Amino acid sequence: MTVGMPVFATYPSLAGQHAFVSGGASGLGREFVSQLAAQQARVSFVDIDEASGRALVAEIARRGDPEPAFSVVDVRDIPALTEAIERRSERFGPVTVLVNNAANDARHAVVDVDVDLWDERMAVNMRHHFFAAQAVVPGMREAGHGSIINLGSISAHIDLTDLPVYIAAKAGIEGLTRTLARELGGDGIRVNCVIPGWVMTPRQLTKWVGEAEKEHIFRMQALPELLYPPDVARMVLWLAAEDSRLCTGQTWVVDGGWE
Ligand SMILES: NC(=O)c1ccc[n+]([C@@H]2O[C@H](COP(=O)([O-])OP(=O)(O)OC[C@H]3O[C@@H](n4cnc5c(N)ncnc54)[C@H](O)[C@@H]3O)[C@@H](O)[C@H]2O)c1
Numbered sequence: 001m002t003v004g005m006p007v008f009a010t011y012p013s014l015a016g017q018h019a020f021v022s023g024g025a026s027g028l029g030r031e032f033v034s035q036l037a038a039q040q041a042r043v044s045f046v047d048i049d050e051a052s053g054r055a056l057v058a059e060i061a062r063r064g065d066p067e068p069a070f071s072v073v074d075v076r077d078i079p080a081l082t083e084a085i086e087r088r089s090e091r092f093g094p095v096t097v098l099v100n101n102a103a104n105d106a107r108h109a110v111v112d113v114d115v116d117l118w119d120e121r122m123a124v125n126m127r128h129h130f131f132a133a134q135a136v137v138p139g140m141r142e143a144g145h146g147s148i149i150n151l152g153s154i155s156a157h158i159d160l161t162d163l164p165v166y167i168a169a170k171a172g173i174e175g176l177t178r179t180l181a182r183e184l185g186g187d188g189i190r191v192n193c194v195i196p197g198w199v200m201t202p203r204q205l206t207k208w209v210g211e212a213e214k215e216h217i218f219r220m221q222a223l224p225e226l227l228y229p230p231d232v233a234r235m236v237l238w239l240a241a242e243d244s245r246l247c248t249g250q251t252w253v254v255d256g257g258w259e
Contacts, residue, residue, distance in 0.1 A: 011241035015040035018092040023102025025053035027201035031229035044088035046073035075128035082135040094139025100129040107162040125169035146189040181249030190248035197255025222257025
């Protein structure tokens with residue numbers, strides 16, 4: 001082992017599994033797609049960002065891992081989302097790992113939220129979690145196992161403003177996780193929620209995180225290090241793999257120990 005270079009786990013049980021990721025073209029989703037493919041999973045993913053999605057497919061194919069299947073799908077369009085899951089299952093077999101990841105954390109003041117904005121924010125941040133899960137259940141039942149991983153957020157647990165609908169959706173995802181885990185456990189399907197802290201994705205670094213925010217992060221976290229997408233992806237891999245086979249209905253926090 002090289003001194004100072006961490007060596008991370010591999011998960012043989014993920015090889016050949018069909019993993020479906022929403023919002024997989026950039027940010028955390030990109031890392032989930034990349035790391036699942038590196039474990040030799042057959043990955044399919046959807047996103048609205050066509051250029052980034054195609055670039056990721058090419059990058060993974062170039063490095064010699066199984067080439068993922070990408071399609072442009074807006075997760076607010078439920079028929080398109082479920083159709084993509086079905087189409088990709090014909091090619092890669094039933095989805096046995098589902099990562100519900102797509103979201104949009106655009107800020108809005110309480111006074112600016114009307115019914116249309118409320119419904120649209122719920123659609124992009126929570127509704128698709130349920131319908132993607134519903135769509136993969138028959139295949140997981142057939143396979144006799146499955147792992148559904150929902151992305152929650154630290155924002156539902158700390159004092160934040162200007163994100164009321166996003167935070168309501170993220171809190172709802174935790175409840176959805178618990179009830180789906182209870183309902184689907186008898187079929188060998190596990191459902192867990194990963195709660196990232198403040199993760200340095202390109203979007204966060206461009207839009208919200210400057211030097212003052214980094215100082216704030218170091219004050220709030222027990223571990224004074226910035227979190228990056230691979231830190232969260234390693235939790236997702238473990239939950240996707242058989243290594244966590246009796247873990248379900250839980251929230252798994254990756255936040256550096258936020259106070
Ligand atoms: N980055 C963080 O600090 C952080 C913290 C807590 C929770 N999270 C959660 O992690 C997940 C990923 O967050 P991220 O920071 O990588 O976000 P991001 O904005 O960087 O990436 C989100 C991805 O989803 C895609 N997307 C957005 N709207 C879509 C739509 N309507 N249909 C299909 N795809 C769409 C985007 O194109 C993008 O590729 C989200 O569920 C988010 O709530 C992130």
